[in-house]
Amino acid sequence: MASGQQWVLVEMVQALYEAPAYHLVLEGILILWIIRLLFSKTYKLQERSDLTEKEKEDLIEEWQPEPLVPPMSKDHPSLNYDIVTGPPSHKIIVNGKECINFASFNFLGLLDNERVKQKALTSLRRYGVGTCGPRGFYGTFDVHLELEDRLAKFMKTEEAIIYSYGFATIASAIPAYSKRGDIVFVDEAACFSIQKGLQASRSFIKYFKHNDMEDLERLLKEQEIEDQRNPRKARVTRRFIVVEGLYINTADVCPLPDLVKLKYKYKVRIFLEESMSFGVLGEHGRGVTEHFGVNIDDIDLISANMENAVASIGGFCCGRSFVIDHQRLSGQGYCFSVSASVFQARDTVSVCFSAFVRPGILFLCVSQRLSGQGYCFCVFLSVCQARDTVSLCLPVSFRLGILFLCVSQRLSGQGYCFSVSASVFQARDTVSVCFSAFVRPGILFLCVSQRLSGQGYCFSVSASVFQARDTVSVCFSASVRPGILFLCVCQCLSGQGYCFCVFLSVCQARDTVSLPPCPPCWLLPP
């Protein structure tokens, strides 16, 4: 058996020797072929078809991009800006025609304040116009530091940081904190720069209904349930509420005390955009926090631009050092942009203190542009004394509604006319408005008109009051009764100039009885 086996082996070797060369080569190739088959894939995974150079050239030849910009109609409204010559103060020359300015955000009238101008000129002579460098690279001037310091002191926060452009302030501040994966709860009426900031942050964005705290709480609750499901993720997901103090789009004030309650309940941070409310709301113009008496430390970040009430350029953020300092390296608009012009920084320094502390001419105006609906309306408030304004500001817009109050005050001795308007949404608020506005004795007209545009008609009841005291009582009587009270401005444009009429329409006849009878409107000389 063993020998037999041995023989077979020997046989085989012998056969190998004896086999012709071509046979061996053939077998060798066969073996290699089998090995290749064993190790190669049996089918091709993907059909590769590379384009030839010629085909590529053809493709390049054929491709036609869309035009860089789509064609536009020649009569688009934005192509024909109104040209303003001269300073845009309370009188403004638009397309060569003098008008009364109801469109600028020059709330405090600081645009043509002589003291501000003089300060600015002093700085201009010392520092020139531009800063020629970002803050990190010799673009930090002593006045920048002073302004930051004074803003922080004024707002009673630890620190403030200034930006050179109002639009960029909140748009840079949001992405400095809120990153990918974080959650931002934002009011659906938030202004455009907030939206851009949110977009840049790449966070999850949840919109809640405008000023609707129940809706916000619903979202926060949903988030809480979500967090319980995934606690590890929740530990690193930052949460923010972004709201505006005074909404530019709706002229509403945010319900800050409720927001603060929600903040602590659900552990969310609040970023507050105060571009409209800074210098306008609150006893000293510190914005909604002062207006509601909320502790400013409860707000994590306040951002405002200085292009409205302060009538300069730029913006600032303020809050605790813990929060603000981070922006000095992470705020893109801060690090990578040239710092604010010095003379502007400078004048703002003096403004912040001079404007808010001492009584002066104070204008508030809110311009709202609803481009979607294609119309524009402005709400204005101008008062002769800062003190009056303080209380006037209070009732501005708590509720959504269409209610305007306007007061026109004529100081005949001085021969010019202020008009005061505010949008108020509750009868009760109106009381305090009237109350404060008419404390000063003078010739006052108060009237209200109600325009029901839906029904396409307009009626007005007017009253004129010649003594401040009467007005007070009028207002009281008007509002004691629960009723719908509309205050509105009717502006008549006659050929030769402007006349302003202010109307008061009260739904309850009883209230009106005590008012002296009067013609429906007074034509004021231009």
Added chain:
Amino acid sequence: MARTTLSIAPVPNGNRKIQLNGNHFKSAICKKNGYHNKAQKNITSHGASPPCSKQRFQRPESFEQAPMYVAVMTYLGFGIVTLFGYFRDFLRAVGLEKCHIAREREEQKDFVPLYQDFENFYTRNLYMRVRDSWNRPICSLPGPLFDVMERVSPDHNWTFSLTGKTIDNVINMGSYNYLGFAENNADFLKTVEDITQQYGLGVCSTRQEMGNLAIHEELEQLVATFLGVESSMILGMGFATNSMNIPALVGKGCLILSDELNHTSLILGARLSGATIRVFKHNNMQSLERLLREAVCTGQPRTHRPWKKIMIIVEGIYSMEGSVVRLPDIVALKKKYKAYLYLDEAHSIGAVGPTGRGVTELFGLDPSDIDVMMGTFTKSFGAAGGYIAGKKELVDYLRSYSHSAVYSSAMSPPVTEQILRAMKCIMGLDGTTIGLARVQQLAENTHYFRSRLQEMGFIIYGNDDSPVVPILLYMPGKVVAFSRAMLKRKIGVVVVGFPATPITEARARFCLSAAHTKAMLDQVLFDLNEVGDDLCLKFSRRIFSPRPQQHNNNDDADSQIID
């Protein structure tokens, strides 16, 4: 090579230099940019555009690489600092070292932390130690000389307090004051003062509402004339000009090809637009062409639909590299592949070109070849804001749909007037040649300063025409030492390191100005030479022949300073 001799430099020098380029520096040509040696390889792109008789080609641009040991030492330096950082974090955690960092409020302790701990590691442990080199406050005009406010820190740079003293007459090598329009001469600023008196400081409205002043219109027309284009639009902030206008031009289904070293504002704008972004190597035409070909041939990812638009975004002068965009090549590529070109001239407008019209003039190109011309007024014009210029349809469209045009406040009147004044001066509309003289002075200063630095043996980046001169310092320790030593010698310099630059390429950036006098530059060069020797900053391995004929009175100036 003949192209390089078209440069302003005297021909004999040019020849010698080129010879050196060819023979000695082959090893030193950086992968990033070796244009002067590879110029002829871009035939494809040149072939596409008919050669223009006016067209000037790029001056040599160098990106010399440092010796290997420098990179090793740099990493080592960062390694040591990082290790110490961890050690100190540990000490802080156990309470052995006092923690200076601002704390969260007690009431909000249980909130999700606002910052991740590691996010601030770099700030806390590296940046804090050297913070005094940045954000130095000044208290004078940012002209050629300025006064720096002295700061002291009792707690190793965690807080600063001003001593009230100033370091007077520091030579300013940091501000972007290219043409010296940061000035406070009462005669020059007369019109600005008048406008301030007349209009006040702000506008308090947007352009679309009641903020469109007559001087805005005037400036827009002047900018269009200055650039030689149909129309232009001005905006209040340079950063926002980029970040808010790019989204109006491109969107979903469009492709943005962006240079890897583009400014943050361009990156933000590209990101906000929602378009697909692809990045090409800095100033590298091969990389750009490859991306363009691929984009046109394969279309959008997954669906393979053709792209709606392709937009190339580049800068005129790159502010950290000092390199000038290779515009003729890019224009040729863009024409071939039908892409659109967005050119950001933030640093180049006013600063380069025989009459200060920017890179298009530098290369003798027709401005209409560039689809979107963007620039800022912050640098050469000593003001603030930016512009977008181009065809009328483009500007009209942006006026109606660009975010910043619709929603942001109009430019401040005094700033507008400053730009008007500076631009009229450059154009010679004020009846003088001051503006033109400044442009020429800047070019002269640039060439002088750059050539002297190269002779001294510093590694400098960028184009010979660019007034931005980065000197490579590499190691983090040297960056700080350099900045402090220069301030001690009354020279204000800007130093930048990681993350603004690649980790191994920390640098000092010098911005030249027409307002710098030769004596100032000589003083700076003299001090640089000494500091460079003290700190061993002369890394260059190139051999430069002394060229006394180009600046023959240097020796006198130097000896005066030494005396």
